[in-house]
Amino acid sequence: METGLRTASDSQGNEFDLVPWQCPTCGPGPVKVLGLRGGPSHHRYRLGIESRIVQCRGCQLIFPDPFPVPKSPQALYGDPANYFEAHDLDGKIRNYRELIRSALAKAGKGTDAAILDVGSGRGDLLRAAQLEGVPGAVGLEFSEAMIDFAARNFGLTVLNQSIEEHAGQKPGFYDVVILNAVLEHVYDPGSMIAAASKLLKPGGVLYLDLPQEPNLLTRLGNALNRLRRCRSVLNLSPSWPPFHVYGFNRKSLSTLLEKHGVGIESIRIYANARVPSRFSRKDRAIAFVGTQIMRLANLTGTAGNMFVWARRTGASG
Numbered sequence: 505m506e507t508g509l510r511t512a513s514d515s516q517g518n519e520f521d522l523v524p525w526q527c528p529t530c531g532p533g534p535v536k537v538l539g540l541r542g543g544p545s546h547h548r549y550r551l552g553i554e555s556r557i558v559q560c561r562g563c564q565l566i567f568p569d570p571f572p573v574p575k576s577p578q579a580l581y582g583d584p585a586n587y588f589e590a591h592d593l594d595g596k597i598r599n600y601r602e603l604i605r606s607a608l609a610k611a612g613k614g615t616d617a618a619i620l621d622v623g624s625g626r627g628d629l630l631r632a633a634q635l636e637g638v639p640g641a642v643g644l645e646f647s648e649a650m651i652d653f654a655a656r657n658f659g660l661t662v663l664n665q666s667i668e669e670h671a672g673q674k675p676g677f678y679d680v681v682i683l684n685a686v687l688e689h690v691y692d693p694g695s696m697i698a699a700a701s702k703l704l705k706p707g708g709v710l711y712l713d714l715p716q717e718p719n720l721l722t723r724l725g726n727a728l729n730r731l732r733r734c735r736s737v738l739n740l741s742p743s744w745p746p747f748h749v750y751g752f753n754r755k756s757l758s759t760l761l762e763k764h765g766v767g768i769e770s771i772r773i774y775a776n777a778r779v780p781s782r783f784s785r786k787d788r789a790i791a792f793v794g795t796q797i798m799r800l801a802n803l804t805g806t807a808g809n810m811f812v813w814a815r816r817t818g819a820s821g
């Protein structure tokens with residue numbers, strides 16, 4: 505059947521549909537083409553497929569157009585067993601306990617708070633809430649392996665549901681909703697924020713942890729490429745892990761949140777300064793320079809991650 509849709513494959517044979525895309529916040533409107541990202545010509549490890557990366561001229565959101573939609577997402581996300589091995593559970597839970605305490609303080613609630621963690625994974629954050637004496641913390645997660653892990657190890661409540669489905673069942677129920685490293689991955693961030701807003705009580709608290717783009721590293725890298733007359737850019741990883749399909753900054757995030765009755769109260773901008781490298785001397789040199797840039801970025805508010813506290817201000821969406 506001829507659908508008119510173009511497709512592309514990466515070097516591993518993973519197939520993607522290339523779907524014409526527009527800014528999920530502003531709709532059709534002018535975009536600025538930043539450059540090309542991925543594939544043999546536009547990634548330093550030749551990952552993914554070549555995507556054209558654009559930035560909305562209205563809200564500054566960065567996204568690929570056309571948008572590479574994987575034909576079999578499960579194959580791309582891999583085996584959860586690797587995930588369990590690779591992450592330091594105890595260290596994460598310690599950090600999350602601090603986050604839970606901040607969330608309770610901002611929500612003006614005690615241990616009777618209702619907390620929702622969207623994309624709860626192994627349940628690290630829910631476990632932290634449990635250790636802080638909050639029994640009413642619920643997770644949403646699609647991976648049955650993750651749900652099983654959280655239930656078996658900690659007796660945690662994790663539902664195999666989308667945030668949109670959950671919002672239909674529990675409108676206005678939560679004191680705190682947490683979007684920890686999820687908004688940059690979903691195809692429809694507008695629908696996700698609308699659901700998060702709907703789930704919150706009036707005055708309820710939304711916490712987001714997501715990359716900031718552009719940031720100093722992508723700006724410098726892109727400028728350097730332009731000097732070399734190369735069309736590669738460093739923004740996003742639309743067709744390889746960690747599959748970042750949107751790049752938000754303060755403006756694009758606040759525009760999206762305000763559309764759904766959520767106002768930003770504070771943003772901390774920070775990134776771990778260490779840039780990973782592989783074995784070649786050249787690659788280590790690139791990583792060293794990257795690390796120095798990241799240190800500068802942390803000092804100037806242009807680093808690669810945003811930690812955001814926001815609050816539901818408007819009427820239910």
Ligand SMILES: [Zn+2]
Pocket residue numbers: 527528529530531560561562563564565
């Ligand atoms: Zn926009």
